[in-house]
Amino acid sequence: MTAGPRRVVTPSSVQEVAEQVLRAAQDGERVRMAGTGHSFTPVAATDGVLLLPGRLTGVRAVDPEAGTVTVEAGCPLRALNEALLARGLSLxxxxxxxxxxxxGAVQTGTHGTGRDVGGMAAQVAGLELVLADGQLVTCTRELPGGGVTGSDGGDVNLLDAARVGLGALGVLTAVTFAVVPAFLLAAREEAMTWSQVISRLDEFTADNEHFEFYWFPHSEGCLTKRNNRTDGPASPLPRWRYLLDDEVLSNSLFGATCRIGKRAPAVIPTVNAIAAKALGARSYSDAAYRVFTSPRRVRFKEEEYAIPRAALSDVLAEVRALFRRRDWRISFPIEVRVTPPDEVWLSTAYGRDSAYIAIHVFHATAHEDYFRDVEAVMTSVGGRPHWGKMHTRDAAYLAEVYPRFGDFVALRDRLDPERRFGNDYLTRVLGP
Ligand SMILES: Cc1cc2nc3c(=O)[nH]c(=O)nc-3n(C[C@H](O)[C@H](O)[C@H](O)COP(=O)(O)OP(=O)(O)OC[C@H]3O[C@@H](n4cnc5c(N)ncnc54)[C@H](O)[C@@H]3O)c2cc1C
Known part of the structure; x- marks a missing residue:
């Protein structure tokens, strides 16, 4: 992400956020709040006032009985996970x-993989946000309109619109998540061949709470991951195994092979075939968030599309066929995940069982041909691009694949008619 803001402010209170929004309006400036800048698109960029999250990071309230936690908007996910675990709770x-x-995670529709539970936005039970006129509104599942009245005089569904809002409807100051009692996940990771995975895709996604797999391009090799709840006791990976697999093989050595592959692309198919086997079978169990997440230290570029779950096998076959027709040499595995439908207007999983296909290249490698051709396959089945990852779609296309797109744009017109929260990316994906 690159941005050329005129002014950078790190607000430490909700009031200060509201003051900055009003001051930007007086100065005729645009204003945006950023997260940690982990999006691959310029979704957070601004030429006006950039609000940074570093002093709005606290945990405001935990309600174990209601099963909710409210944190300030800039709270890092790691801090949220640790605070929840300390209280016997979890996302x-x-x-x-x-x-x-x-x-940042909620606004772009960040997700993992899950049979029963969707992405981050699907777990949001309430939001507090500052609108373009400086007004502070709170929306919850019980009071979805917050203080906002629709054009017909009734409540508008601000919660479902603003959960994946790309920062276009307001500056979030706090997020309330619906949480669950802390749980352990048993992870089972296993190498399989492409045909084994494809022939058992329905079984794997139905039988496991969290199934995903990686295909190593130019090879038959896949790495499958099946994560399911367990009563324990926890048996985390021994430190040496964690360091070998997650730090050395998945990061340090992988980074080195990417650099070699950049200089000598011809070696990539051989390296990928070896890599698919090197990351062999392993089983362990740990607190859920430690199983869901892992360190990612190799810099890359990424495109990811959500497609209808029913189209997954055909789309994967088509992507694989592309590799036979093109002379690409791609080091990075392709990641495949699934989620159930949700009701968040601009969520990539809105209203449909979804599968996600994510493609990556090393940051120093050209991505244009690869991303363009795979994107054509995804859009042929009504694919929806991840808002924080690279894509070339515009508002006309997105209006076709999001049934509530028109409602979102109409709400934006009313809440931010002067485009106080606008930027070039939003102009492309939402319209002027
Ligand atoms: C290594 C890596 C791994 C990733 N893994 C995944 C993954 O597994 N699944 C997935 O779905 N995505 C993944 N992503 C993408 C990432 O989760 C999203 O791009 C996410 O939005 C980044 O959060 P951030 O805090 O960096 O926000 P930023 O990128 O800084 O901002 C994202 C958006 O949120 C808005 N925003 C931030 N704070 C506020 C606020 N307070 N109020 C209003 N708007 C706000 C910004 O304006 C911008 O529009 C990954 C990215 C990387 C680099």
Missing amino acids: ANMGDIQVQTVA
């Missing part, structure tokens, strides 16, 4: 890393 599902802020 029910999450993505691959835990360095993002809660607001």
Whole structure:
């Protein structure tokens, strides 16, 4: 992410956020709040006032009986996970890393894999946000409109609109998550061949609470991950195994092979075939968030699409066929995940059982041809791009694949008619 803001402010209170929004309006500036900058798109960028999250990171309230936690918008996911575990609670599902802020993760629809529980936004039970006129509103599942009245005089469903809001409807100051009692996950990781995985896809996604797999391009090799609840006791990976697999093989050695692959692309198919086997079978169990997440230290570029779950096998076959037709040499495995439908207007899983296909290249490698051709396959089945990852879609396309897109844009027109929270990316994906 690159941004050229005129002013950078790190607010330490809700009031200060509201003051900054009003001051930006007086100065005729645009304003955006950023998270940790982990998006691959310029979704957080601004040429006006950039609000940084570093002093809005606290845990406000934990209510074990209601099963909710309210944290300030800039709270890093790791801090949230640790605070919850200390109180015997947990998020029910999450993505691959835990360095993002809660607001940043929620606003772009960050997700993991799950049969029963969806992404971060699906677990949001309430939001507090500052609107373009400086007004502070709170929306919950019980009072979805918060203080906002619709054009017909009734409540608008601000919670479902603003959960994945791309920062376009307001600056989030706090997020309330629905949480569950802390639980252990038993992880079972196993190498399989492509045909083994594809022939058993329905079984794996139905039988496991969290199933995902990685396919190593140019090879038959896949790494499957099945995570399910267990009563324990926890048996985490021994430190040496964690260091070998997650730090050395998945990061240090993988980074080195990416650099070699950049200089000598011809070696990539051989390296991928070896890598698929090197990350062999392992089983362990640990607190859920420690199983969901792992360190990612190799820099990369990423495109990810959500497609209808029913199309997954055909789409994967089509992507694999592309590799036969093109002379690409791709080091990074392709990641495949699933989630159930949710009701969040701009969530990639809105209203449909979804499968996610994520493709990556080493940060120093050209991505254009690969991302363009895979994107064409995804869009042929009504795919929805991850809002924080690279894609070339515009508002006209997105209006076709999101049934509530028009409602979102209409709400944006009313809440932010002057586009106080606008930026170039939002102009492309939401319209002027
Ligand atoms: C290594 C890596 C691994 C990843 N793994 C996954 C994964 O497993 N699953 C997945 O779905 N994604 C994944 N992502 C993508 C990542 O989760 C999203 O891009 C996420 O939005 C980044 O959060 P952030 O805190 O860095 O927010 P930023 O990228 O800084 O901002 C994202 C958006 O949130 C808005 N925003 C932030 N704070 C506020 C606020 N207070 N109020 C209003 N708007 C706000 C910003 O304006 C911007 O629009 C990964 C990214 C990386 C780099």
